[in-house]
Amino acid sequence: MKISRNNLQQYFTAPLPSTAVIAEAFTFHCFEIEEVTGDVLDIKVLTNRTADCATEEGIAVELSAILNMPLKNSPDLGFSPTTVDVSLERVNAILGTNFSETEVEDVFRRLRFHVKKTEHMYRVNAPLPRTDIEIPEDVAEEVGRILGYDRIPATELPDVAGEPDQARYRGIERMKDMLVAQGFTEVSTQSFAKNGDIILTNPLDKTKPALRTSLEENLRDALARAKQYASLVLPPKAQVKLFEVGTVFPKEGEYLELRMTERGNAAGISDNLSVAKLEDYGKEYTPKQYVLGRYKPFSLYPFITRDIALWVPSDANASFIENVIRENAGKLLARLDQFDHFEKEGKASYAFRLVFQSMERTLTDEEVNGSMACITAALSAKSYEVR
Amino acid sequence: MNQDGRLHPTSIAIRDIADIFGRMGFGIAYGPELEDDFHNFTALNIPPNHPARGMQDTFWIKDQKDYVLRTHTTSVSVHELEKLAKSGGSEMRRIMPGKVFRNEATDATHEAQFYQVDGFAVGPAGSVTLAHLKGTLTRFYREYLGTDAKIRFRPSFFGFTEPSVEVDVWFEVSGKEGRWLEVSGGGMFHPNVIHNAGLDPKNIGGFAFGGGLERLLMVKYGIPDVRLFYSGDVRFVYGFDEKKI
Numbered sequence: 001m002k003i004s005r006n007n008l009q010q011y012f013t014a015p016l017p018s019t020a021v022i023a024e025a026f027t028f029h030c031f032e033i034e035e036v037t038g039d040v041l042d043i044k045v046l047t048n049r050t051a052d053c054a055t056e057e058g059i060a061v062e063l064s065a066i067l068n069m070p071l072k073n074s075p076d077l078g079f080s081p082t083t084v085d086v087s088l089e090r091v092n093a094i095l096g097t098n099f100s101e102t103e104v105e106d107v108f109r110r111l112r113f114h115v116k117k118t119e120h121m122y123r124v125n126a127p128l129p130r131t132d133i134e135i136p137e138d139v140a141e142e143v144g145r146i147l148g149y150d151r152i153p154a155t156e157l158p159d160v161a162g163e164p165d166q167a168r169y170r171g172i173e174r175m176k177d178m179l180v181a182q183g184f185t186e187v188s189t190q191s192f193a194k195n196g197d198i199i200l201t202n203p204l205d206k207t208k209p210a211l212r213t214s215l216e217e218n219l220r221d222a223l224a225r226a227k228q229y230a231s232l233v234l235p236p237k238a239q240v241k242l243f244e245v246g247t248v249f250p251k252e253g254e255y256l257e258l259r260m261t262e263r264g265n266a267a268g269i270s271d272n273l274s275v276a277k278l279e280d281y282g283k284e285y286t287p288k289q290y291v292l293g294r295y296k297p298f299s300l301y302p303f304i305t306r307d308i309a310l311w312v313p314s315d316a317n318a319s320f321i322e323n324v325i326r327e328n329a330g331k332l333l334a335r336l337d338q339f340d341h342f343e344k345e346g347k348a349s350y351a352f353r354l355v356f357q358s359m360e361r362t363l364t365d366e367e368v369n370g371s372m373a374c375i376t377a378a379l380s381a382k383s384y385e386v387r
Numbered sequence: 388m389n390q391d392g393r394l395h396p397t398s399i400a401i402r403d404i405a406d407i408f409g410r411m412g413f414g415i416a417y418g419p420e421l422e423d424d425f426h427n428f429t430a431l432n433i434p435p436n437h438p439a440r441g442m443q444d445t446f447w448i449k450d451q452k453d454y455v456l457r458t459h460t461t462s463v464s465v466h467e468l469e470k471l472a473k474s475g476g477s478e479m480r481r482i483m484p485g486k487v488f489r490n491e492a493t494d495a496t497h498e499a500q501f502y503q504v505d506g507f508a509v510g511p512a513g514s515v516t517l518a519h520l521k522g523t524l525t526r527f528y529r530e531y532l533g534t535d536a537k538i539r540f541r542p543s544f545f546g547f548t549e550p551s552v553e554v555d556v557w558f559e560v561s562g563k564e565g566r567w568l569e570v571s572g573g574g575m576f577h578p579n580v581i582h583n584a585g586l587d588p589k590n591i592g593g594f595a596f597g598g599g600l601e602r603l604l605m606v607k608y609g610i611p612d613v614r615l616f617y618s619g620d621v622r623f624v625y626g627f628d629e630k631k632i
Contacts, residue, residue, distance in 0.1 A: 027541060028542075030542055032543075095517045095518065096521075135578065141542075141551070144517065149540035149552060150540075152518050153518045154521040155521070155522040156411075157480070159412065160478065165415070176398060179392065182392070183391065185621055186392070186393065186395040188395050188616060188619065191500055198421065199450075200446050200448060201447040204446075219619075222621070225619070229622050233622060233624075233625035242621070247420045254419055289399070289631075290399050290630060292627040294608055296627070297611060
């Protein structure tokens with residue numbers, strides 16, 4: 001709902017604060033403001049407030065409560081027939097606060113609630129348009145938001161006796177850790193499929209209206225792509241092995257499937273984790289944790305791989321050789337792996353795989369040949385024998 | 388050459404989150420992704436024709452009109468509260484990570500399927516408050532995002548909580564200016580939810596919260612496109628320097 005500060009001003013005698021202050025007051029005490037353009041506020045009225053905030057006047061009444069500013073002409077709104085009995089203690093027990101009687105009663109006044117105070121209780125009737133005030137929790141919310149949620153303290157929960165139950169989760173994660181230790185990489189794929197037993201009434205992608213009955217198809221597809229990109233992410237002799245843990249939806253009922261690529265080929269071996277006794281398996285296990293660095297986007301352009309092998313004195317240092325290669329490869333070198341090493345007749349042989357890739361364009365063989373020539377020249381200058 | 392594989396960043400994140408909440412006494416629960424209408428909506432105080440149903444872009448199931456793809460893992464709270472009712476207990480703390488579905492057009496910041504981590508803590512009436520929600524989330528975000536992280540509440544409306552709040556977190560990425568980011572919604576369980584799970588709201592109450600996981604990771608790690616998460620692309624999984632703790 002769009003409304004300008006000028007329009008709102010008509011309802012007040014005293015000057016309203018700036019549009020920015022009004023926007024902030026709404027944001028922290030009532031509604032989200034989608035946008036402010038000049039002095040116009042685009043207010044996103046919450047769905048439980050559409051009854052009283054459907055009009056300009058309704059918004060002005062709300063603003064009067066939030067800013068604690070009287071309206072020029074006090075509207076006769078009438079009172080809701082719904083009576084809510086709520087005590088000060090109850091309000092504070094819901095919010096976790098220590099608000100005083102005076103503060104809470106002031107909120108009631110600002111909101112134009114009809115309040116009858118007995119010894120232990122407030123009998124509250126909200127203005128008629130406030131159809132959302134039905135139970136003590138609704139009244140507590142009014143107190144919290146009008147006084148400001150910044151006044152709610154951050155209180156930690158008390159400790160509970162015993163260990164929390166994370167056994168099933170730990171069992172699932174133990175399975176994953178076991179696979180990772182065997183060289184498997186986890187992928188995650190879409191639940192929607194071309195065919196299946198469960199069909200969506202309103203699919204987003206019309207070509208995939210079903211829910212997957214198995215992880216097989218997605219994993220096979222992921223493996224085919226992973227093999228294509230293997231040189232970018234894995235050392236030369238490593239085999240691409242993938243697994244996924246995900247929910248599948250055959251007609252017998254959904255379950256959690258674990259599927260791994262078998263010997264790097266078929267999307268073959270699977271396990272039903274919903275029937276496995278994972279609680280016992282996980283109970284005593286602590287899943288491994290990792291620190292991840294910032295994400296480095298991958299290039300969308302093709303890469304080129306080159307191998308280089310050389311004879312060096314047997315006391316030469318492999319990481320020194322790697323440094324020479326890196327320093328002379330230029331910035332297009334995306335990955336460098338040593339993949340072979342042996343010694344013969346007092347000399348050592350090393351072999352490295354280099355992967356070249358640009359973030360901006362497709363590389364040509366000539367460019368990479370140039371880089372390789374630089375590397376070869378630098379290595380030869382160290383009296384290494386490039387084969 | 389035997390070298391370790393890799394975990395997907397979603398798994399790594401859920402482990403971090405489970406560890407922090409575990410130290411605050413929270414267990415972990417799972418529930419079905421194909422959910423019945425009762426657990427996804429009605430029990431959460433969102434009966435048929437309730438305006439809040441229109442707020443969620445639900446995938447419906449052909450020939451099974453009482454089932455939906457869950458739109459939030461808040462549905463798992465109801466299952467867990469039902470278990471609490473059966474066991475006769477009065478205290479429970481859970482986080483519920485899992486895949487959820489929303490029928491909305493996808494782009495760099497929207498996916499029709501994503502992960503949500505919901506959580507709740509209930510106890511004897513009056514023992515768990517909105518201030519505890521603030522304390523719990525403050526500790527979580529400080530441990531997860533860094534000691535500079537702080538949170539603030541803004542008023543909101545969800546059928547299943549009353550009062551309801553949006554939770555913003557102040558987050559600073561090194562080298563960039565800090566900013567407020569809307570990370571989750573929360574509040575105190577509406578008494579109807581406690582009642583619908585078979586418990587008496589006069590005796591038991593508590594807070595609930597939930598938010599999308601990817602959004603948080605996108606900010607924490609600088610991931611530019613949410614669609615990378617479920618692309619099945621190993622280049623995404625290997626797009627981070629990784630250090631075992």
